[in-house]
Amino acid sequence: MAKVLMKGNEAIGEAAIRAGCLNYFAYPITPQSEVAEYLVRRLPEVGGVFLQGESEVAVGYMIFGAAGAGVRVFTTSSSPGISLMSEAISYIAAAQCPAVFVNIMRGGPGLGGILPSQADYLQATKGIGHGDCRLLVMAPASVQEAVEMVMKAFPLAEKYRNPVMILGDGLIGQMMEPVEFPDQLKTEPSNKDAWATNGMDHRKSKTRNLVKSLFLDPVQLNDNNLALKAKYDRMRAEEVMSESYNTDGDYKGLIVSYGTMSRVCRTAIDMLKTEGIDVGMIRPQTVFPFPEKAVAEAAMKPSCMHVLSIEMSMGQMIEDVERSVKGRIPVSWYGKCGGDIPTPEEVIDVVRERIA
Amino acid sequence: MGKTFKKPEALSDAHTHYCPGCTHGVIHRLVAETIDELGIRGRTVGIAPVGCAVLAYNYFNCDFQEAAHGRAPAMATGIKRVRPDLMVFTYQGDGDLASIGMGEIIHAANRGEKFTTIFVNNAIYGMTGGQMAPTTMPDQRTSTSPFGRKVEEVGMPIKMAELLAALQTPAYISRQTVIKPKYITKAKKAIKQAFTYQLENKCFSLVEVVSTCPTNWGMTPVQAVEWTEKTLLAYYQPGDYKVPA
Amino acid sequence: MQSEIMFAGFGGQGILLIGKVLAHAAMEEGFEVAWVPSYGPEMRGGTAYCTVVISDRPIGSPIIKNPLHLVAMNGPSLEKFAPTVKKGGIIFINSSLIAFGANRDDVDELRVPVVEIAKDLGSVKAANIVALSAFVARSGIVSMETLKQCIKEEFSKKPKLIPLNMEAVAAGERAARK
Incomplete structure (x- = not known):
């Protein structure tokens, strides 16, 4: 495919579609609203789902619901919005569902500013939500790399059944650079019948699936946290770039x-x-x-x-x-x-x- | 002679943790019967709230997701939008739906999301041990309103069915109770109607079920039924508040 | 070899668009490019600017404090950015709106009354294309042919506007030669 000149935010939206993700929920926030403005026109062309939620809090759970149902789903936001989604991110990690979050960072703390920043590093890498959860976090340095990382993010989220974050600064979203899109991904979320609430009728097993993060029994909760830790250790061994x-x-x-x-x-x-x-x-x-x-x-x-x-x-x-x-x-x-x-x-x- | 009364398939064999005199068990059964009767168990996804019904996923025998406090309508939106062929219901209490989750339920209803909400209103926070809810009655004593709910400080209890029915988007909004057999028949009809509207892809549907909490009200089950009938139903009047055209 | 061009003016003058067209044209000619907008609070205040970086190798810093060239479409932009332009660069001045000069003797100052030219062509809206064409003609940063192609693509959804903009390109080119 020939190179096209695209704004980072729009290229991120297009990359998700090419990664086979046709489901997008989001709430407007500068400097990344162009992703939604792009996808609201583009997703209907490919039979996808676009919804502007009432808040980042709600969007986080729309992502959780859709991810739990076994589809590829993603959202984009910027720093204060990611703070609001961080509760849902913790739940999604605990319930072991795949989803992709893009944070086009702006200055903080508080309302901060709307210009490029990298001040959400600790939040993304160490403190994304309550409890022992981590994200796999990729940080692009160009529009082309943002596209490639978004396309990698979905299979990685599914490999680990864990949220993956693209951590870009405002300039990555706002800048236009030439982009060459990789080939359309042909894969699907694998093995989702083992865990997703995609309806018993759709599964061979005919037993029900449960997507949850509550473990009142301390032994079970510890076991779940050990399972999460094992995944994060595996990320450390296999995914460093x-x-x-x-x-x-x-x-x-x-x-x-x-x-x-x-x-x-x-x-x-x-x-x-x-x-x-x-x-x-x-x-x-x-x-x-x-x-x-x-x-x-x-x-x-x-x-x-x-x-x-x-x-x-x-x-x-x-x-x-x-x-x-x-x-x-x-x-x-x-x-x-x-x-x-x-x-x-x-x-x-x-x-x-x-x-x- | 065959069995004339049996457990619905959509209920599991697990014993519930609900207190004596609590109406969650009856409501679970009505929902499960509806799922069985409509033949939708294999494509139903329930969403458990945070509150006493947090463990509802143990009692229903269909796919389930468990939400954060108040966020069930957002999760239901996520599921229903990407898989419109699934039947999705949220099961939420009054703290969950009318307090922390007010934003999510209003917006889901206003968008006309095609899922069903079972809203269990017992005028108190049950799971956390009897604190005041937005639905707690004036002068009702709870652990965080030990001298009774003071309307001049925290306002009047919120009537969710009326509030949601005021939205212009078409919806089915009904209020029922299950404290006596005569009410249960009507509640069942409303719940089935709500699921049927979803099956027909018609509109958002919500059934508020006025319920009891003898444990946290400090009453016997019989007293709780009497108080519900006399006090709660006088304020939270049963009936259909909105029916789609 | 790397060139940086800053386009600056009021919001509504089509500043971001001509920057994008130039970036597109340079990309078509095989260069590495980056188009960096100002999207900060100043955007709300009615001024707009963007920087286009054109290079024959991967672009490092997209943040340019000292551009090689400046296309100034209003007075405040010229005042603010003229001193930042590198020695030997071009400073294009929209003389329809700017009565003063760059006050530099180490740059190539190009003054074009783009608003009057565009008005004569039939629409003041084409003033930005006149400016871009004059700048491209003077700098030779991309060929006029590639520029025309990219302008046509930019207006492909409003084909009625293409003839007017082609005339604007020709007028801009003539103005740069004077």
Whole structure:
């Protein structure tokens, strides 16, 4: 297929359809309302379901209901909206249903602002809802990558029967870039007859299915949490994705950065290289599971003296970076999160000050 | 001679945890009989609330999902929209539906979602141990209104059937009770009517069932029936509040 | 080689659209492109701007503080962004609305009365296309042929508007040559 120029939000909507997801529930919030505006026209063309819910709270449970019934379903929102959905996300994870949530992050806390931010990192990777639940979280750095990640998200959600989140900053949603869509996915949610409330008549077993998260018996609840933990451990073993940049030769410092911020860092690294200063970069593509090994290995290069966690937040991912580096060399943070994305020049200044 | 009275297939063999004198068991049975009679058990999905009926999924023998507090109408919307061929019902109490879930029920009803809600109103929070509900009667004592519900502080009890019937979207809204056999026959008819409207893909349907909670009301089952008849039914009057054209 | 073009003006002048058309044309010519809108609070205040990045290699930072070129459709935009333009770039000025200049001697200043030109063609709405065409003709950033194709595609759902916009392209091109 030829490349098309598309806004990130619209491309995300189209990617879901190409992933075989024809069910979308959402509530408007800047900077991602274009997903709904795109899908309200596009889904009827393919026989899909579109509904604007009355709140993000309700949408979370519309997703839960539909996911429990065994169909591919997704929603998109932005930071405050995701907070409201986080209750449902906890229930969906506990009940082990597959669903995809896209968070096009804006500045917080509170109402914050509407410009790009990465300040929901800890929420997405560690604190998405109450209880011991985790999401598999992928963080795209371009519109093309957002499309690819959305298309991967559905099979992954089904593989683990767990919610998957696409964590993009506002720019990923608002920017237009050329996109080439991968081939339409032909798969379906596999093995759904074993757990989904898709109606007994549809199943060979003719026994009823139950989608629930209540375990009043402490042994049963512990067992359910152990089953969830086993899945999260498996994600850590099988799903880590990261990209390295300028790490082949020696470098004095290492940047860890993701999403739009990592692109700014890449430009800064190119500019520094022309001055004879080498800095490497690890760009996490999954932030849960975090690419601990890739960061640790890159930081352990003998020439590397310092690791910088550069993020559009007040220092959230740095906790994972520090955990990976394990105190062997200094780790420090740089970032902004009011929506004013740091420029390559600002990154260069920080590198000069702390590394070069 | 064959059996003339038996347990509906849509009920499981489990013993319920409901208190003596509680009407949940009767309401479960009426819903289960309806499912059997309409022959829809194999394509029915029930949604359990948070409240005394949270374990309803143990007592019904059909697919079930369990919602968060108040969110059953949103879950039902999700299921029904993506699988219109399934028969979907929510089973909710008054704390669940009329307090924390007010937004969800109003919007589901107003969108005309084609599912059925069984709304069990016993004027109190049962599962958490007898706290005041939006449906608690004036001067009714509960653990969080120990001197009686003060209308000047928390307003009058909410009449859900009337409130939902005021919406302009077509719907079937009925209020019934099951405290005596004469009421049970009517309640059954209303519940079956509600499911039938869904089967015909006609409209949103809701049956409010005025119920008892002797345990948390601090009454014997007989006193509870008397109080319901005298006090609750005077305020929450039975009848059809809205019928689709 | 990378160029960045900032388009800026009032909301309603078709700023975002001409940025998109240029990005599309550059993509058709095989370049990497990114179209970055301003969608912040300033959008609500009635000003609009976007940046188009065109490069022969994958685009790093899409955040551009110093663009190579500026297309300024109103006075406040010119005042605000003229000082940020890189040395050697083009500053296009909508002289129908802007009486002053960029006040820079290290850039190529191009003044075109796009509103009057568009009015003569039959609709002031085509002023943005006149501006885009004049800028493209002066910069040679994409070919006029590709630009025309992309404008036709942009208006494919309103084919009645295509002849007017083709005239706008020709007029813009002429104005840039003067």
